[in-house]
Amino acid sequence: QTVVTQEPSFSVSPGGTVTLTCGLRSGSVSSSYYPSWYQQTPGQAPRTLIYSTNTRSSGVPDRFSGSILGNKAALTITGAQADDESDYYCVLYMGSGIHYVFGTGTKVTVL
Amino acid sequence: QVQLVQSGAEVKKPGASVKVSCEAFGYTFTSNYMHWVRQAPGQGLEWMGIINPSGGSTSYAQKFQGRVTMTSDTSTSIVYMELSSLRFEDTAVYYCARSGGGSMSIDYWGQGTLVTVSS
Numbered sequence: 001q002t003v004v005t006q007e008p009s010f011s012v013s014p015g016g017t018v019t020l021t022c023g024l025r026s027g028s029v030s031s032s033y034y035p036s037w038y039q040q041t042p043g044q045a046p047r048t049l050i051y052s053t054n055t056r057s058s059g060v061p062d063r064f065s066g067s068i069l070g071n072k073a074a075l076t077i078t079g080a081q082a083d084d085e086s087d088y089y090c091v092l093y094m095g096s097g098i099h100y101v102f103g104t105g106t107k108v109t110v111l
Numbered sequence: 112q113v114q115l116v117q118s119g120a121e122v123k124k125p126g127a128s129v130k131v132s133c134e135a136f137g138y139t140f141t142s143n144y145m146h147w148v149r150q151a152p153g154q155g156l157e158w159m160g161i162i163n164p165s166g167g168s169t170s171y172a173q174k175f176q177g178r179v180t181m182t183s184d185t186s187t188s189i190v191y192m193e194l195s196s197l198r199f200e201d202t203a204v205y206y207c208a209r210s211g212g213g214s215m216s217i218d219y220w221g222q223g224t225l226v227t228v229s230s
Contacts, residue, residue, distance in 0.1 A: 034215035038156070045206060045223050046156065051216035089156050093215040099170055100146070105155040 004092055004103040011109045012080045020106045021072040022090030028071035033092040035073035037066060040087045049088075050075060077108070085110045113137040115207050115221035122227045128195040131224045133207030140188040141165035144210035146217055147181060147192045149203040157203075161210065162190055197228045 003025040012018040022035055029035060037050040048057040050066035053073065063079045073092070077084055090103040114136040123129050133145065147159040160171035164183040171179050180193045190207060204223040211218035 036214070036216035038217070040156075045220040046208075046217075047220070048211075048216065048218050051211055051214040051218070055214070057218060087155075091158070091216065096170070099161060099172065100158040102148075102156045102158055 002094055002101050004090065004101045006088075006090060006103040006106045008104070009107045009109065011111060012077070012084075014080060014082060014110055016080050017076065017078045018080060018108065019069070020075045020077075020088055020090075020108070021069065022074070022092070022103050023072040024092070029068065029073045029092065031068060033073070033094070035066065035068075036091045037064075037073075037075045038089045038091070039084075040089065041085075046089065080108075080110050082110050084108060113209065113219045115209060115219055117205075117207060117221040117224045120225040120227070122229060123197050124230055125197055125199060125228055127197050127228075128193055129197060129226050130191055130193040131205050131207075131226070133190045133192070133221050135188045135190070135209070138209075140183075141185060143212060145181075145183070145190045146208045146210055147179075148206045148208055148217075150206070150223075151200070151203040154203075159192070159205075164190060194226075197226075199228050202226065202228045 005023045031053045038046040040046040054066040065076045067074050088106045116134045118132040121129050141164050144163050146161050162169045162181040169181045183190045206223045207221040208217040209219040
């Protein structure tokens, strides 16, 4: 079974920077997994932030950026704002057999 | 603009089936694949499968194979997800979500449909 790992939670101060990661329990994440990132607040549908590793979706502020850091995909929030307090999920494309796997999600608190 | 509008909440008994619809607006229906994703209460997101509305080819997560059927109707721009042999643990919000073409990701999401399995 493919497991995509994320940190359970992070806390960041307003105006601060936080980097969330998305890894594989066995193996390294590269751009060939087309990592994407989604933001979800309670009771709402997810919102697409980043796709294809580092491309921001339409209307997403540039304080959100995606990258590959070492053997993981990463989402960095620079200059965190109160309304960035949400759950964040990554997704990896695993190929035509398994297709897509969501990460376990990271809860970000801004305080 | 792109909109995905899903059918309303459902309550089903264990062993029954549920069929959720997702109507697409604002783009050429057959140009983008459609994912189905679910979220159990207090849990994370779970990928269920994908359908190509043009032709109807599907691919399902192994966990749901044999229980899920995804179909499309190009005359109405609607995709359907039917889940059979429902169990209590199938209680979740089910989302349709448009695939962003060659980006291998999701770009637009439906509002979600709550399916409750209760005796």
